[in-house]
Ligand code: SF4
């Protein structure tokens with residue numbers, strides 16, 4: 001059977017068609033939200049507050065009006081993110097585009113600058129993996145790469161989960177939508193690292209400098225110490241898998257895997273399956289905001305010109321169908337010739353379709369972004385969807401139901 005995907009166009013001619021006040025809440029209502037949610041149920045909205053320099057992440061009012069809608073049906077909303085990987089800036093002293101989000105304290109400062117506060121949301125704001133990213137639950141799965149997933153621990157506190165995702169490009173995943181918000185956004189800090197680097201986590205102690213104690217000071221769990229002979233000792237029982245020790249060590253003591261783009265995607269999808277299995281398929285609602293569609297993710301400082309026009313809001317109970325529908329609408333759209341895709345002058349306009357095959361990607365071989373001036377084909381977007389369907393997260397087969405606001409009024 002085809003999965004239902006509801007579609008609300010971004011075209012907005014009047015306040016009755018508002019994307020934030022009307023279409024967002026209605027996209028939830030169409031999913032049977034009011035039948036499934038009881039009075040006083042705790043509902044957490046997982047979204048992305050954006051890296052400090054990013055300006056294409058979702059505007060706070062989209063989420064605020066979801067919170068108001070949740071309250072209007074008698075439930076209690078919260079707004080959540082999860083800690084980014086890496087060490088906090090107060091330890092490293094360095095700001096990078098990925099830092100500033102390593103802990104709850106840091107990330108809430110970024111959130112404040114982007115307009116996400118308890119006051120603007122009218123709801124609690126929290127990190128799903130706790131103040132330092134080490135709050136997790138282990139979910140066993142039969143994945144393509146993983147048998148265990150580090151699910152963000154504070155999900156345990158909620159009755160329902162709304163994935164309010166910004167649909168856009170992503171240099172590793174091909175695109176970011178509902179599947180990525182599950183597999184990266186709803187796992188603990190360690191789950192993010194493991195998606196990107198695999199499960200290998202070893203200490204090559206012969207490389208450890210006797211006089212150094214950087215990782216010991218940085219470890220939030222007190223899992224590291226040195227003995228009287230200056231040998232590093234790790235207590236694995238105490239470890240919270242934040243990988244901060246790896247981030248601060250410059251001596252190559254802590255070793256993880258090197259993986260391909262495809263392996264990253266399989267690991268991300270395994271994580272997503274772990275989150276769904278842990279939380280419960282019937283308790284998750286998915287909304288994709290297909291607007292401001294850049295080739296970069298909200299987790300980067302880059303906010304390039306969108307390469308296609310705004311599409312709208314889509315919602316579904318099936319994350320794979322939802323992401324597939326967004327991809328299909330994007331590929332049937334016009335390309336902005338002044339965007340990065342317009343710069344591939346070796347190909348004709350027709351040859352540049354489907355657009356997501358030509359957005360830049362991260363090249364694991366060089367460790368650099370491949371800005372793809374040559375017009376190389378990267379079908380990571382398709383690989384992600386195929387893997388997610390194979391992992392039982394949902395179906396790529398869907399029926400698109402366009403909701404006309406004016407006709408309903
Ligand atoms: S940061 Fe690296 S070199 Fe320093 S104590 Fe830790 S493992 Fe050893």
Ligand code: SF4
Pocket residue numbers: 218219220221222223224234238239240241242243244245246
């Ligand atoms: S040992 Fe490393 S990974 Fe484990 S809690 Fe400490 S800093 Fe985090």
